Amino acid sequence: MKKLSELQDRQIHSLDDVKRGLSSLLNSVKARIEMEKGFGVDAFLATRQNKAVNPALNSPEKHILTETSIATASPGGQTPLNKEQIQLLENLKNEAAGCQKCSLSKTRTNLVFGVGNHKAELMFVGEAPGRDEDLQGEPFVGRAGQLLTKIIEAIGMKRTDVYIANVLKCRPPGNRSPLPDEIALCTSYLTKQIDIIKPKVLCALGTFAAQTLLNTKAPVGTLRGRFHEYQGIPMMVTYHPAYLLRNPNDKVKVWEDIKKVRDFLAGTLPVATTTQPG
Numbered sequence: 029m030k031k032l033s034e035l036q037d038r039q040i041h042s043l044d045d046v047k048r049g050l051s052s053l054l055n056s057v058k059a060r061i062e063m064e065k066g067f068g069v070d071a072f073l074a075t076r077q078n079k080a081v082n083p084a085l086n087s088p089e090k091h092i093l094t095e096t097s098i099a100t101a102s103p104g105g106q107t108p109l110n111k112e113q114i115q116l117l118e119n120l121k122n123e124a125a126g127c128q129k130c131s132l133s134k135t136r137t138n139l140v141f142g143v144g145n146h147k148a149e150l151m152f153v154g155e156a157p158g159r160d161e162d163l164q165g166e167p168f169v170g171r172a173g174q175l176l177t178k179i180i181e182a183i184g185m186k187r188t189d190v191y192i193a194n195v196l197k198c199r200p201p202g203n204r205s206p207l208p209d210e211i212a213l214c215t216s217y218l219t220k221q222i223d224i225i226k227p228k229v230l231c232a233l234g235t236f237a238a239q240t241l242l243n244t245k246a247p248v249g250t251l252r253g254r255f256h257e258y259q260g261i262p263m264m265v266t267y268h269p270a271y272l273l274r275n276p277n278d279k280v281k282v283w284e285d286i287k288k289v290r291d292f293l294a295g296t297l298p299v300a301t302t303t304q305p306g
């Protein structure tokens with residue numbers, strides 16, 4: 029009798045294990061489907077076929093803004109723009125346009141100051157302009173920019189709802205990484221932008237944005253996925269869209285990070301920030 033009861037117990041335990049395993053599998057499939065619906069339908073395919081480019085990203089950009097459009101648009105038709113903020117940003121942009129603090133002023137085609145809603149609750153910070161951005165004078169307009177647009181739309185927002193800027197305002201030649209002295213000389217423009225816009229939440233895209241705003245050398249892989257704090261503003265760290273183009277499997281991680289930003293803005297996720305990066 030005792031043996032029969034032990035056998036039944038073992039069966040019940042293994043059934044529980046199977047249920048737990050199935051539930052965990054279902055949750056990860058659900059997360060993958062959510063992410064793929066949102067902004068990365070080819071994550072599996074791209075890896076299998078060693079294809080670096082998402083074909084969906086070749087579609088024409090729908091939400092590239094011009095300074096004129098952002099100055100006149102009322103995002104979502106709801107939030108009136110603040111004239112004082114617009115003026116302050118315009119003054120700062122003019123100041124940066126004449127900036128010759130570092131050698132990038134000599135090689136840039138255009139200053140890439142920032143774009144978006146001056147009253148944005150969500151502000152993205154990237155690294156530096158690339159070739160397309162340098163030519164057009166706007167941040168995130170190349171393939172990485174198109175992916176950022178999809179990420180923004182995946183959380184139910186539009187590019188016109190957010191503000192987007194980089195740490196550096198001029199393109200490093202050949203898209204090389206920003207140098208420490210260039211970052212040191214340029215960062216004041218970014219910090220003033222943040223101060224004028226006063227977003228509810230920041231999202232640092234990639235190593236340079238995260239390390240600059242958090243004043244740390246910790247790698248993005250250890251910083252991502254949780255809220256930090258910049259001057260009292262909660263700041264999520266996640267991978268840069270350009271990195272995702274090379275590593276499409278990590279789109280799932282960015283989706284997890286960006287959902288936290290969405291839930292924080294919706295008021296359904298209390299933020300426990302950490303001021304100790306790393």
Ligand code: SF4
Pocket residue numbers: 124127128129130131132133196197198210213214
């Ligand atoms: S990168 Fe920044 S500091 Fe260097 S010239 Fe451009 S605006 Fe000035």
